Amino acid sequence: MHKVVVLGSRFGGSATAYWLHKLFARHELDVTIVDQWPMMTYRPAMVMAAAGHPQIADQWHINMAKKYEQAGFHFIRDTIFKIDPASQQVILTGHPPLAYDTLFVATGSDPGWATIEGLGPQRSGVCEDYLARNTGYAVHNPIHHIVIGIGCLHQSPYDPIQLQASLDVPGFEVGFLLDAWLSQHNRRKGTSITVLTPAGVPGESLGSISQEFLLKELKRRDIHLITHAQYERVTREAIVLKNQVTLEADRMIWVPPYPGSQLLRLSGLDDGYGWMPTDEYCRHERWPNIYAVGDVNRSALPKLGHIAMLQARTAVHAFWAERKHKTSRPYHPYILHVLWLGNGRGIFTLSDTLYGGKRQWVNVGRMAAASKSVFNWSYRIFAGWMPIMP
Structure with a gap:
């Protein structure tokens, strides 16, 4: 039986498992998913x-292992140490080497906390549960200066899409939500909110219409924006920029820099910069039985779950087509994102302008926020395997 291994169990790994289950009969594949x-x-x-x-x-911990086991897949809880493409094995820290015929890598990129002097998880963040929880408790205490720092995206120079920020939309989203929450508690006038981004505009990946709206909304709500931020160092109570500007912060919230994947570097599967080089079907340029899905793929954008789900569909359909002697469609990316604005409102963006297209559709209001709530709850209820998948 053909052995398929999926590394990672978030948006990309889960969607990969979904399409393997959808396209293949149980007797065709022996599927194993590995995650910590x-x-x-x-x-x-x-x-x-x-x-x-x-x-x-x-309240947002989803039992993915149970879903895989219900589908007849194997789940291994372990840390992935290395991939050996020559011997077609995955080296794990607590289990024997795991052999594969086809490998899907959806492990994501590593947060680059150490890439800025003084920065670390102790400075707080929003992308992990323990960091978000700590921030949520902290804002109940008196706070005068909230600074939201967005890290750099350390891309490969070979990537045709070049961005400056790792992913800025969660930073702006938490800024808007905090503005609304503080206003509801009559504390907004005594608290400043500042967003720092290495990019030149907010919503760098979203397109010009959304960017213009975000600029106006930030100004209307008195959320300060500093663009082209270059970080010198971080201290316990301040962020120092390279132009010698120092921003006091009695609460920081970070979306950290993303410098690629250490796993790929160690395995010799990266492009020299921590990202996997792939063709239009998400296959590794040298090892055609290895696919990259989500953040780890050089053509993806970190922390955009929709992109990971699109790549999962492309990769698994290409794998299916190869085994069935069929044809499949190449990867055609576009941005689909909803950003909560607080007070029951959101901004919905559908755009391909980042990839050279001309399509931009933006909706602002309660329907946009409701669409994100519906997606979130659907993802939770169906453990990532929703009735409608991108």
């Missing part, structure tokens, strides 16, 4: 936890 945790922390909900609702962090 049987429970997935649903990161898009963590902005709500950070914005004054810490209890939410414990």
